[in-house]
Amino acid sequence: MPHDHHDHDHPHTLLPPDPALRVKALETILTEKGLIHPAALDAIIDTYEHKIGPRNGARVVARAWSDPEFLQALRDNATKILDEMGYSGRQGEHMVVVENTAQTHNMVVCTLCSCYPWPLLGIPPGWYKSDAYRARAVREPRAVLADFGVALPEGTAVRVWDSTAEIRYLVLPMRPEGSEGLGEEALMELVTRDSMIGTGLAQAPV
């Protein structure tokens, strides 16, 4: 390996892992061909690291809890109303909002890869992409929920939604008790990322 032969008197820059070098290689080649612009890549990373995240989804949930007309619009055509809010699926997917009730708890997975509502929740957490979650969410959803510390009443059914490249789901968690009278901003604080994937519940106000 070339790494073994370098001069230790002049330490070189730390060699990135092999996949990082392969990504750089693709970037260099595609940039030289004029097919991509490094500034556009930076803008995409900045957007996902700083501008898009679960706050977007929390805003949608808080508004659905507060505004019956908005809730109805979400039920009728979530893609359209979310698009109007600026939360468009960049990959052209449709959005479906699934409502938790006392009878049914919804949970979202992507068994094949990791389809996820990026515009509403940002980049999925590591566990969402893991084989363990992807396999177990469908097979034993209650056990998975227990791992997340969620215990549902006996009578509540669990429904698991498998995302695809075309359809992404957002769970509308149940509005927590004691949140009556709170405004949208205060309600948003109760809405966790996991509650919108269905592996958590909305938090009760303190």
Place this chain on the structure above:
Amino acid sequence: MNSAPEPVFEAPWHAQLFALTVHLNEAGHFHWPDWAERFSATLARHGTSKDLNGGDDYFTAWLETLEELLTHIALTEPAAVEQMRAAWEQAYLTTEHGKPVMLGSAAAPERTVKP
């Protein structure tokens, strides 16, 4: 929130790879459902030998998928990618710590600079 904030991307190359793929899709080089189908197949293939943890191994599968897709749609060639990867490796190994790493002409003699 009851958990510490998690970084959006665990490693810089995950972010670069993600952005590169999204950018190419948005520029119209491939359709997202095609991407998802190929990526699913790669994950299924990798997952048969071990449980993927959703971190580095997830993006390793992602990279493999993108490399194959770019070859398939004739945007890159495997030999050229390997040559460029080796050139970057050489650049890192020959750049003094703290200096910016650049592709040198000596590291990639096959490359010609176009005006």
